[in-house]
Amino acid sequence: HSVTLWAEYLDLETPLEPGFGITSSGDLAAPMDTIFGHPDNVMENEQYAFGIDLDSDFGTWTTNLKYKFDSFETVLNDSLAPFNYIEALDSVLRIPGRFLSVSEVEMVTFTANGDLDIGGFRNRVSIGLDYRETRTEEYNLSTDFFGAAFLSLSNPIYETTIPSSPIVPDTEFGPTTQSGVFIQNHINLTESLIASGGLRYTQFEPSTNAQITEVEKVSETTPQLGALYKVNESLSIFANYAESFNPTTAVDIDGNQLDPVTGEGFELGIKYNVNDRLNINVAAFDISRVN
Numbered sequence: 471h472s473v474t475l476w477a478e479y480l481d482l483e484t485p486l487e488p489g490f491g492i493t494s495s496g497d498l499a500a501p502m503d504t505i506f507g508h509p510d511n512v513m514e515n516e517q518y519a520f521g522i523d524l525d526s527d528f529g530t531w532t533t534n535l536k537y538k539f540d541s542f543e544t545v546l547n548d549s550l551a552p553f554n555y556i557e558a559l560d561s562v563l564r565i566p567g568r569f570l571s572v573s574e575v576e577m578v579t580f581t582a583n584g585d586l587d588i589g590g591f592r593n594r595v596s597i598g599l600d601y602r603e604t605r606t607e608e609y610n611l612s613t614d615f616f617g618a619a620f621l622s623l624s625n626p627i628y629e630t631t632i633p634s635s636p637i638v639p640d641t642e643f644g645p646t647t648q649s650g651v652f653i654q655n656h657i658n659l660t661e662s663l664i665a666s667g668g669l670r671y672t673q674f675e676p677s678t679n680a681q682i683t684e685v686e687k688v689s690e691t692t693p694q695l696g697a698l699y700k701v702n703e704s705l706s707i708f709a710n711y712a713e714s715f716n717p718t719t720a721v722d723i724d725g726n727q728l729d730p731v732t733g734e735g736f737e738l739g740i741k742y743n744v745n746d747r748l749n750i751n752v753a754a755f756d757i758s759r760v761n
């Protein structure tokens with residue numbers, strides 16, 4: 471058995487500059503060093519994380535257990551954020567505002583890998599489960615459209631002080647959870663042909679807030695199939711098919727939960743091993759997504 475403990479900390483301040491204005495002809499509205507908001511707009515980000523990995527070897531089976539905790543805090547004190555570029559006035563409309571977000575994420579994953587002989591065929595089996603919970607401890611977004619201010623790009627003059635935004639109560643969120651179980655197998659049908667297949671079951675429950683008091687728990691089972699044929703020691707041909715299921719926390723204008731993003735993908739390609747230092751992979755993809 472082996473145990474790994476780790477931790478990391480990040481404290482970062484970055485200017486709040488979401489981008490540059492573009493004219494109708496496709497040119498930059500101002501030189502790239504132009505500040506579209508305010509020189510004092512600063513986003514403060516603080517993150518700390520820690521975790522533990524436990525690896526075990528039981529002969530034909532190996533296991534891995536991981537736990538990770540993440541904490542994120544993002545603070546934007548009183549600022550003037552660019553809202554809209556108005557080409558006719560050669561100006562940017564800026565909105566006073568402030569933002570605070572404190573969230574935590576906990577993740578647990580367990581995977582077991584086995585190398586087994588079943589019916590005279592070599593099988594490399596993987597089974598596992600995972601769980602993720604996201605909690606928003608604090609969330610506060612305040613904007614003041616009545617305090618909007620224009621900034622001339624041809625002659626930018628910035629305010630001496632940034633106006634204060636109104637104080638609003640925090641938005642309360644419930645936790646968002648996602649869990650899943652999966653199984654996958656690679657089987658050597660011959661010395662040259664390897665087939666693979668797998669299934670994953672995912673369950674997702676989005677968070678609630680003041681506007682969304684009822685949410686729908688969604689779930690889906692998605693398959694994966696593949697094959698690889700070794701033409702010779704250097705050349706292999708492979709093909710894969712997989713379906714995907716990606717839940718979302720987004721809502722429509724009426725506050726209704728949006729459907730998960732589902733998709734399927736096909737892949738066909740070749741692998742060529744030139745030598746010990748050079749491999750060439752060429753593949754074609756066809757991926758579609760719907761929600």
